[in-house]
Amino acid sequence: MAISNSSREAILARIREGLRTPAPPIGDKTFYGPIFEAVGNPLERFQQECKANLMECLLTADAAGSAQALAQVLQSLPDGEVFVQDDPVLRRLITVASSQRQIRWSSQGGPLEKSQATVTLADALIAQTGSVFVSASCGGRGASVVAPTHIVYATEKQLVPDLVTALRKATADGRLERNSYACVISGSSRTADIEKILVQGAHGPMRLAVIVEIGA
């Protein structure tokens, strides 16, 4: 389909013409911050924020512990297929954690509606807001939103103190050059559109569980 972008030049011209008149000055800066409270202990802060976000944060000491934590979460779910990001680390983890489940790997495509859960890695964890930073390389777009439960496997090394740091890193990494999508996820899906009452599990997962392996 040919795109006739005839207005493009006109719009740009109007913008340029308009900007020839400078905006009036704004007052001198009198508020210098820091804007946000400093993050003292990132791991502690991450756990606090997860709790406030209604997320589950499961700390484990090693790979075995992580596999056990994963197994426990999976056992609590109804029978059915689980979608897992196709990554060597997760392949090992799933082998230990669950032999019963039907697994759909991300290399086969996106998760299906019938998936009971999705399991993915993350690009980073953010302490300031209790967030998980994912991108397309974490099993694709649907992986963090289609199924009613999303399980993330991450390590303490991936934890950064705040949003600005996380975003700067993403810029430096060229995260959005290598991924068509990224997302900072800070809780389970929710809505307050009815009488401002918080209800969990709107269109995304009702449950978000983050397994954090310490020391790794």
Next chain:
Amino acid sequence: MARKISLFVPCFVDQLQPEVAVDTVKVLRHVGCEVDFPADQTCCGQPAFNSGFWEEARPCAERFLRVFKDAEVIVCPSGSCTTMVRVFYPELVSSGAMHDEAVALGKRTFELSEFLVKVMGLTDVGAAFPHTVTYHASCHGLRELKLRDEPLRLLRGVKGLKLVDMLRSDECCGFGGTFATKFESISVAMGESKCDSVAVTGAEYVTAIDPSCLMHVQGILGRRKDRARTIHLASILASEASA
């Protein structure tokens, strides 16, 4: 050494609520100021300015500058009129020598509570008012002149006065100048919300630094036959002050 005060009386105070200005004079004299009323003054121009008729407002502003040219300190019992002079005159009279005059004049024009607390350094002016009073934080004084504490500190310094906090004290009463009549239904609804807040406090009086707010609130309190009555801060401060 008595301070020389030039009294700036808002046009509607002059015509409809003169007791506010009389009480202002009483208070200022009681704290040792010499008060003068430049009788040539009329209006600061706010009604025309707020309605968008800046061409009609500007001559009023320029006249005001002339009338008060030699005033050392100007005191006004209204947050909105003081705002007009200090905040908006420089924008209305935007160029030339008069602009600089406007800026300078604004710096020496004060709302009453502002003058008493920030310039005279007083919070007790010797007043006595043994009643329950609740305070409405008029918008201009609060948001344009940044007066949050000053009226409250003066109220706390009044003997026998019991100050009761109002919920949403900083919610607009709904007067807004010509808004009160152009958008009558909205103005009245806002006033009713304010009167509801007053009623909850059970106070006998509701006070503010803006006589226009009080005129509007009184109009609704009266219509509802509510218990509370309005009284300007100057009148509270003038009570028991010697005339």
Next chain:
Amino acid sequence: MSTNIPTPTPAGETSSALTAAQKFLRDAATKSADLVHREIIRKNMDSYDAAHNRGRARIKDWEAARRKCQEIKREAINNLDKYLLQFEKKVLERGGHVFWAANGDEACAYIKDLAVSRGVKTVVKSKSMVTEEMHLAPVLEEAGIRVWETDLGEFIVQLRNEAPYHIVTPAMHLDRNQIRDLFREKLGEDIPDADPQKLVALARRKLREAFFAAEMGISGANFLVADAGAVAITTNEGNGRLSTSLPRIHVAVTGIEKMIPRLEDLGTLWPVLATSGTGQPITTYSTLIGGPKRADEADGPEEFHVVLLDNGRSGLLANAEEREVLHCIRCGACLNICPVYRNIGGHTYNTTYPGPIGSVLTPHLRGSEFQHLSYASSLCGACTSVCPVNINLHHHLLHNRRDFTKAGGGKPGERMQFKLWRTAMLHPRLFAFGGWMMRRSLRLLYGMGLAGTALDPMRAWSRKRTPVPLPTQSFRAHWKKDLWKAGLRKKEPGRNAGGDQ
């Protein structure tokens, strides 16, 4: 408990019999007197106030945050052409499309043609005020395409064939019982106890079918990130995620003013937007999309289109005094705090953007027919005090009023009235005499019991309030007589201004 919601009035439509201003006055009168509506909004706003204050307390230096956000948007808007080009280049490099639309019609035509040429039968939409501004849904529906609003609040008002009530919480004016009744009627399923959890679950089930069937997902954009070439979309529900993951085409529609320079700017803007919008530290899903699915990705749309809408924004940009109005991040805080909004509600404005920002913006985007909105304000300044990007909203209302009268707007009688007023104000004796006459004649009139009647020039005051006080002596008369008599004022040589009364 029922609230009287006006029957279908898609945003922007005015009744042919009344001007927009007349309709506004009529609807405002109805709504302001509606005590049930007042109570619902009061409850909602109290809840928001509490959350918002908690949220602000979480931020160490709120004023510094506002200043930073103001600076970010100021930089973006004042270099808008440069950043738009940087953004466009990146999106094109990744195989996305960028379409520049001068107005809503062009944007609608592009999206409709795209949908039709790709055989799209179903569209899922996440929240976008810009698509409301363009009236996109009717255009698509006319082409036989089914459009599903997926944000729960938008879904609800769509079922009611109503405009959104609020830019962040579209169904704020409804209670659970009304929503239950609506779902029963339109979705065919009843939830007898109207439990919000169950209502949400029902909506989720219904919309799930749409998400998986739709060929095209349409989203808005909260921000356009220039250095990353990405569209930033935030939702709590996850509908923005599903709309942009499952369908094979994603169209992001946005005003040109949503630009920000750098990805890291979101580190401040995201928390501030969430705090001002709902009191949260950050919205649940803060998504960034830079292009269509890459070959090595598991899933995602094959096509990615960004529609950049001007529709009057470049005109506003050219007005240097008003340019900062384009800094708005659409948080809704000004709506929430505005006492006028709280009394008349979102629908009364009859515009895409209600509340203070809507009153400032709409006359510029849609013309002087909506200038009455600039006057429908007491100028209390609460909006300015909460705006997270420091827009001086109430001063802009004053500017709108000034520009309107300068261009000859307003009732012809009013200009004459102010000319007469000016004459009086320039002559103290005339002023004093005029005031005395007014008081005297009103005292006479009210003495005859005519306050509030058609004969009362102040009836717009006296109808619903006790009449204004009418003292027999003005202050200046008092000053001349009594305060002089009490020997308390120095004699002024020669001056006799002020008149008798």
